[in-house]
Amino acid sequence: MKQVRFHHTASRVAALMGAVALSGCLQTQTVSQSGMVLGNGLAPVGAPPGTCWGKIPTPAVIETVTGQVLVTPAKMNADGTIATLPVYREESRQQILTPRTDRWFEIPCPPAFTVEFVSTLQRALQARGLYSGAVNGNMDDATRRAVLAVQSARGLPSDVLSIETARELGIVAVPRKP
Structure with a gap:
């Protein structure tokens, strides 16, 4: 994913993060620094409607x-x-x-991915000693490296936050069992 650095107000960063997160549910395709395909508008077979997904393609x-x-x-x-x-x-x-395979994982959808959400993510990573940067709500290289470190340790080599990791960090609600 091409990294763009902004030194603007929080509202512009929020707009940018919203656009990036929204792209995860549209037909555009982006590749993150870890090589994961993000936002290609597809989901695995049987994915619940209204969910957003990332995938890690494994070459043949x-x-x-x-x-x-x-x-x-x-x-x-x-x-x-x-x-x-x-x-x-x-x-x-x-x-x-x-053969080539795709590993799908659920990611937080756009409405939840705000500057406040990223700030909470940074604080959660900081509390676990995985992030030492500023808590600024910007999904910067340091934040992505910390996400990659925590997810790689759990067998998901991606710098794009999965919903499972967000739940483990306590920043996304765990759904109740019926």
Whole structure:
């Protein structure tokens, strides 16, 4: 994701964060610093309506296999000796070892992603010793690095805040069980 630095009022930062978060539910596509596709307007099969999603594409693992292909077989004499040697050519082909996959995870939707929300996120990360920057409500590089650190430790290598991490940090309500 291309980083843009602003030194404006909190309302402009809030407008920017709202636009960035809103893009998560529209048809545009953005790639974060960690390589995660964000805001492509898609969701996993069976996703509840009104939810927002991020995904981490995992590329396919492809191997190049080289082998010998028989072009002309050996010719044998009547007495069993070889008249002409066989002719081979080298051939390479690619083989997929592991297919491409997408790992989906739910993210906070635009109405919740405000300057106040990011400030709360920064304070929660600060309280856990993961963030030492200013609490300014700006989703800056330091905040993204802290989010990446906490989520990577939980098996989600992304600098985009997941709803699960937000709940674990206590900044998003946990839904009640019926």
